[in-house]
Amino acid sequence: MAYMKFLKHVEKYTKGLDIRKLAAVGGVVVLILMGMVGLWILSGNPTQNTTDARAALVGLTAQQGPGLNEAVGEQDGARLSPEAGSTPVTVESTPIQAAPTPTTVEPTAIPVAPTPPTSPFAPPATRGGVRIPAATVAIDPGHGGWDSGAVYQNPGGGTFTEKEVALQVGLRVQKLLVADGLKVVMTRTSDVSVGGSPKGAVGADLQARIDIANAANADVLVSIHFNSSGSPTSQGTETLYNANRPFSAQNQRLAQNVNSALLASMRAAGYASQNRGVKTDQSTGRGQFYLLSSGSTRPSRMPAVIGEGLFISNPTEAALLKQPEFLDTLAQGYADAIMAYFAR
Numbered sequence: 566m567a568y569m570k571f572l573k574h575v576e577k578y579t580k581g582l583d584i585r586k587l588a589a590v591g592g593v594v595v596l597i598l599m600g601m602v603g604l605w606i607l608s609g610n611p612t613q614n615t616t617d618a619r620a621a622l623v624g625l626t627a628q629q630g631p632g633l634n635e636a637v638g639e640q641d642g643a644r645l646s647p648e649a650g651s652t653p654v655t656v657e658s659t660p661i662q663a664a665p666t667p668t669t670v671e672p673t674a675i676p677v678a679p680t681p682p683t684s685p686f687a688p689p690a691t692r693g694g695v696r697i698p699a700a701t702v703a704i705d706p707g708h709g710g711w712d713s714g715a716v717y718q719n720p721g722g723g724t725f726t727e728k729e730v731a732l733q734v735g736l737r738v739q740k741l742l743v744a745d746g747l748k749v750v751m752t753r754t755s756d757v758s759v760g761g762s763p764k765g766a767v768g769a770d771l772q773a774r775i776d777i778a779n780a781a782n783a784d785v786l787v788s789i790h791f792n793s794s795g796s797p798t799s800q801g802t803e804t805l806y807n808a809n810r811p812f813s814a815q816n817q818r819l820a821q822n823v824n825s826a827l828l829a830s831m832r833a834a835g836y837a838s839q840n841r842g843v844k845t846d847q848s849t850g851r852g853q854f855y856l857l858s859s860g861s862t863r864p865s866r867m868p869a870v871i872g873e874g875l876f877i878s879n880p881t882e883a884a885l886l887k888q889p890e891f892l893d894t895l896a897q898g899y900a901d902a903i904m905a906y907f908a909r
């Protein structure tokens with residue numbers, strides 16, 4: 566009965582309507598209903614969808630950092646249903662929870678990034694396979710100015726002085742060490758006494774040399790000298806150091822290096838110099854050596870040695886010391902010794 570009533574009702578309201586129009590309206594209604602059902606099926610469980618979205622955000626946060634996460638959060642907030650409207654609040658707090666993210670990302674970046682040349686972990690520079698140390702060397706050409714040191718009377722007249730040979734060798738050593746990458750401080754580079762000391766003030770002159778080495782925080786002080794004797798037959802090579810220093814072991818090693826390298830360099834150049842050995846200044850019987858800090862007012866703060874390459878009072882050795890190539894040989898010996906001292 567109700568159905569018949571419904572039909573009459575429909576008939577009443579559809580009187581005069583075109584059946585084609587009715588069919589079109591019905592078709593539109595059916596399409597709308599089908600669309601709604603389809604959307605419901607596609608959307609699935611709204612709660613599960615929100616959870617997945619948050620999980621994805623957390624994953625992105627862990628991998629990409631806060632910047633990208635913020636962009637994803639805004640996008641999600643526009644797309645999610647009103648039920649999931651609280652999701653952006655959770656998303657906004659995610660960057661705080663993911664604060665340690667950079668430590669997760671950086672370890673993979675470190676092996677890729679090139680090591681900067683100024684890195685303290687960069688390998689040390691080498692030359693010919695030998696490590697170049699970061700060291701400061703004080704080179705002291707003995708004597709100078711009013712102090713000629715040992716003086717040799719040339720057979721043909723005139724004199725040949727220790728101070729000039731010492732300076733020539735010292736400048737050569739400086740050149741070699743600088744070329745090897747070491748920092749070098751010279752107590753003098755010309756024919757002068759050091760520190761403006763007045764004539765005869767040997768102690769002041771020697772103290773000024775020590776002061777220069779200390780001021781430069783030098784790691785070693787190498788003083789270049791040549792021997793002399795009343796006997797023209799005295800000859801050979803010796804190196805002096807002070808055994809009563811806080812660093813006497815290193816000091817002894819530096820002295821041994823210098824003595825051995827001078828002998829080796831000269832031997833390679835064709836002159837077999839007599840090895841007079843490494844000596845402490847106390848053992849020479851020639852009194853204290855102020856430069857080695859025996860009784861000096863302000864002692865050196867680094868190992869110090871005096872190299873006595875040859876005897877300027879020996880005619881044969883004096884002749885060698887007049888050859889620029891042989892001065893190169895002596896300088897190479899000093900440089901080798903100092904490099905070997907730091908290379909350990």
Ligand SMILES: [Zn+2]
Nearest residue numbers: 707714790791
């Ligand atoms: Zn001397």
